[in-house]
Amino acid sequence: MEQTRAALAAKYANLEWLALERETDLTALFADTKTRISNASNAVDARNAFDRLARKLGDGHVRFRWPGPEDATKTSNGVCTALEYDAQMQGAPVAALMPGFEPLATATPNPFPAGTIQRAGHRIGVLKIGIFTPQGIPELCAAALLALHIPIDAPCDDACADRIQSWGADRMTSDLIAVLGAIKAAGADVLLVDVADNGGGTEWAEAAARMMTGVRLKSERVGFVRGEHWAQAFARQEADLRAAAKNAQGQDRKLLLELADETSARLREARTPCDSAPLWHRETPACRWLGDGFYASGLLDSADPQFLKNKPWAGMLFNPANYPYREALWRGPLIVLVNGGTGSAAEQFTAVLQDNRAAIVMGAPTAGAGCGHTDGGTPTTLKNSGGILELPDCARFRRDGSNEVMGIQPDVLVGLREQDGPHRRGLRVAEKLSEAVRRALALNQASP
Numbered sequence: 001m002e003q004t005r006a007a008l009a010a011k012y013a014n015l016e017w018l019a020l021e022r023e024t025d026l027t028a029l030f031a032d033t034k035t036r037i038s039n040a041s042n043a044v045d046a047r048n049a050f051d052r053l054a055r056k057l058g059d060g061h062v063r064f065r066w067p068g069p070e071d072a073t074k075t076s077n078g079v080c081t082a083l084e085y086d087a088q089m090q091g092a093p094v095a096a097l098m099p100g101f102e103p104l105a106t107a108t109p110n111p112f113p114a115g116t117i118q119r120a121g122h123r124i125g126v127l128k129i130g131i132f133t134p135q136g137i138p139e140l141c142a143a144a145l146l147a148l149h150i151p152i153d154a155p156c157d158d159a160c161a162d163r164i165q166s167w168g169a170d171r172m173t174s175d176l177i178a179v180l181g182a183i184k185a186a187g188a189d190v191l192l193v194d195v196a197d198n199g200g201g202t203e204w205a206e207a208a209a210r211m212m213t214g215v216r217l218k219s220e221r222v223g224f225v226r227g228e229h230w231a232q233a234f235a236r237q238e239a240d241l242r243a244a245a246k247n248a249q250g251q252d253r254k255l256l257l258e259l260a261d262e263t264s265a266r267l268r269e270a271r272t273p274c275d276s277a278p279l280w281h282r283e284t285p286a287c288r289w290l291g292d293g294f295y296a297s298g299l300l301d302s303a304d305p306q307f308l309k310n311k312p313w314a315g316m317l318f319n320p321a322n323y324p325y326r327e328a329l330w331r332g333p334l335i336v337l338v339n340g341g342t343g344s345a346a347e348q349f350t351a352v353l354q355d356n357r358a359a360i361v362m363g364a365p366t367a368g369a370g371c372g373h374t375d376g377g378t379p380t381t382l383k384n385s386g387g388i389l390e391l392p393d394c395a396r397f398r399r400d401g402s403n404e405v406m407g408i409q410p411d412v413l414v415g416l417r418e419q420d421g422p423h424r425r426g427l428r429v430a431e432k433l434s435e436a437v438r439r440a441l442a443l444n445q446a447s448p
Contacts, residue, residue, distance in 0.1 A: 001034050004050070004389055007380040009276045011225050013371065013392045014059055016289040017403045019279040022058060026280050029056055043385070050387070059405055060343050060369030061392040066385065078152040080141035083161055087138055090130030091197030094416075095337050097426025098433065101126060104182050111137045111172065112179045116186050120434050122441075124335075125188030127179060132201025132208065132345040134168025144168055169204050173323045176208060180329045190437055192335040196363060196416070196425075200344025200372070206297045207320035209349050213358040214331035215447055216304075219297035220351060220396040220404065222371065223290030226270050229378045229393055230291065234267035237299075237316075244313040256313065259299050266291060296348055296371075296396050333440035334359040337429065338408055339416045343369035348396060350408050355399040360443055362412035362429070362436040370405030371396045412436045 008015060008026075018024045036049035047066055054062045096103070096115060103115040114127045134140045144167040145152055150160060183191065193212065210217055224230045241260035245253050274287035295301040298319040305327050308314035314321035336350050336359045347366050353359035371394040380389040396404040414432045416425055 001030070001037060003380065003382055004053070005030055007389055007391060009280070011227060011229070011378050011380075011391055011393060012062070013223065013225050013290060013395045014403065014405050015276055015279055016285075017395070017405055018057060018059070019282050020284065021403070021406070023282065024057070025282070029053065047385070047387070058368065059392065060367050061372045061390065063390050064382075065388040065390065067387065079145060079150065079154065079156045079160075079164075080138050080152075083135070083141065083156060083164065085135050085138040085141040087136065089133075089136030089199065091128075091195070091199065091341060092130070092422065093128045093194060094196040094339070094422070094425050095126045095192055095194040095429055096128060097423050098126075098430040099427070100430075101426075104179075104186060106179075106182065109139070110175050110179050111140070112176055114179045114183055116183070116188055117433075119437055122190050122437055123186070123188045124190045124192055124433070124437065125183035125186065126192045126194065127183060128194045129176075129198060129208065129346075129349075131198055132205040132349065134165055134172060136201070137168065137172070140168035140171055143171065169202070169323055172204065173207065173325050176211060177326060177329060180211065184330070188332075190333045190335065190440060191330050192337060192433075192436075193359075194337045195342050195346045195349060196337050196339040197341035198343075198346035199341065199367075200346050200348075200369060202345060203296070203319045204323060205345040205349040206352070207323040207325040209352050210320055210327050211325050212330045212334055213353065213356075214328040215356050215358040216302055216327075217352050217356045217358065218302045219295045220348070220355070220398055221301075222293035222296055223395040223397060224266075224270065224293045224374075225378070225393045226273055226291050227378075228271075229375070230293075231267055231270035233375055234263050234270055238263040238267060240316055241313075244316065248313075252311070255317075259317065262294075263299075266293060290395060293394070296352070333437070333444040335436045335440050336361045338363040338366050338410060339425075340364055340367055340418065342408070343367035344372055347404055347408055351396070351398055351404055354408065354411070357443060357447065360412060360436055360440040361408060361410045362432060363410050363414050364416040365410065366408040368405050368407035370403060411439060 033049055033053045037046050040046040050064050054064055098117055101115050101117045112127055117124050141164055144164040148163055238260050241256050245256035248256055269291040274285055274289050278285045299317045303318040308321045338350055350361055354361050372392050374394055378393050398404055412432050412435050414428050416428055
């Protein structure tokens, strides 16, 4: 129990939010959990007490992973199973269950089901993004194995897994380009992107968002947990920037060196500790709990793709440049559908569009998972049980300064409930669709 408390005190990104904004009495919560563990009659009851603690924190990225028997299928069913590619990660369509929805006919399979629906004189394109990572789309892994000539039953190390992931992300990008083109060809003048029950994914969400609006998006600011995890990341980043600058000229060299200097300053900040003790009494520390990082999109909050084109260090500065995305493929009115199952990178996608006044968000408040784990995170292995405590090491801050872990509040509220069946949820969305369309049209007309 003390090991868990020490981990939260030293490396939980949202500790300040938990104590000061969520107003959680951490001392009382840990005392209650300690009592429950002391009264536990077996290991299962003790683990349940720890899991209850994680739920009480109200952060989707805090969890305990408990040791158990090895899953034999991870080795017997090939590379994709071993790498945990799983279609169950995808959120099921909600908007597509509205009355009057007509699916688009596609010549080839596409991981982003789409269609159209008529409302108030407008043809609305409906696009489902079930997950923001190839890991939730096993068929992409299978296709990558063929394209990259990777044997299905061969061992696959980190470099191999990265090749599969990168190939899959590129294919997701081209598939999204194709489906946006098909929606435009179908005559849609409003686009609804359904990310309900989308639990997140990767930074590919930043590239996807930029494909769906003519607004040059500026991404959220990132805060980081002080300590060696982020210090090492900044040290590597600074070295890479200075190495890239040696082969750059003019303004490119100047930019790279300026960013290297900024990274060096953040490295020093990462190695400057901040005592979290006041937060356990719901008091504000004299120091800033989180260090001031860069942006959810990388070192730059916004960038012109043409400026970065063909530059070998582009992805180092701006993570959307790691994907073959095309900016502003859709320029019309945009609606994003969310619910309580929308979390992590799906919240990142929604927040950047809402904060830049590029989309109207409709649905129910999101999960509030926020930023998660960078470069493998900072897991803590518990000595007695062997369980692993995972804590987020970063936070994303929205344009108004709020922590994204608070969840996204929709502009148009829909009474979506977990108890509702799929078609009932579709009906609830349909009831509010006309209002969302009106607001999206007005927002699009007001955009520069």
